[in-house]
Amino acid sequence: MGQRAVIYARVSTSDQSCERQIQELTAFAQRGGYELVGLFKETASGTKSNRSARNQVMALAQARQINAVLVSELSRWGRSTQDLLATLDQLAGWKVSVVAMSGMTFELETPHGRMMATMLAGIAQFERDLLSERVKSGLAAARARGQKLGRQLGTRPKSDKLAPKVLQAVEEGRSYRWIARDLGISKNTVMDIVKRHRKKS
Known part of the structure; x- marks a missing residue:
């Protein structure tokens, strides 16, 4: 058999279903010759930090029980570009790759993987800079309107x-x-x- 892999599927809300992702990923695994050893699914928004199913996948990776994580698309795995980059880096340390259904494999030990990591790091920094810029411009606009920010000393609720x-x-x-x-x-x-x-x- 090929590499030992698990399927990870995620939807954002309870009225959605993981079944389509699971069916497509199962077929993808068969075509790619992966040995499926686990299936993990959960309902959690993209920004939610507590993802028990993903944590279980990470634990299997750390225990060297799998070689790959199969996902329909990278947005199902990472909460943000920064989170995606951090988890890919962890998985690389355990010799585990993330494989999207497009066939794109993310392995940070390969030249292609390192190039992707560099691009993702740049995007993550851009996202942080953009957020910081929005916060600063929002505060400046509020001050320009004469709005006092924060609780003022000597004032009562x-x-x-x-x-x-x-x-x-x-x-x-x-x-x-x-x-x-x-x-x-x-x-x-x-x-x-x-x-x-x-x-x-």
């Missing part, structure tokens, strides 16, 4: 300022829901104000 009105309304027999709607705050905030007042008294 909105709930503290509204406490007298809340307590007065409670004394008048108003419901927490009515007070919250009237003052534009949440019912929980009203309850917190009342709770703090009762502790003091």
Whole structure:
């Protein structure tokens, strides 16, 4: 038999199914002569950091029980370019490659793999720079509008300022829901104000 491989399939939401990915990857594995030793699927958004199925695949790779991870496309495996590059690097250290269904194999020990890693690292840095630029421009725009950022020293939270009105309304027999709607705050905030007042008294 060929290389020992596992299938990893992921969908973003519970109303989606991994079955199509699994069927296509199983056929792909047969065509490529891979020996399938595991099948892992999970539902998790692309940015979610806690992926138990992917963690299990990484554990198998670290234990040298597999040679390849088969995915329909790289976006199913990596949460971001940076995450993809980091996990590819880990897998390379364990002599495990990630193979996309397009037939593209990512092995960082080969010249092609190193070229891809360099490109991915550049894209990851670009993404970080772009995010930083957006944050900075957003802060600058907010300051230009005269918006004060962060909590200012000497200021009190909105709930503290509204406490007298809340307590007065409670004394008048108003419901927490009515007070919250009237003052534009949440019912929980009203309850917190009342709770703090009762502790003091």
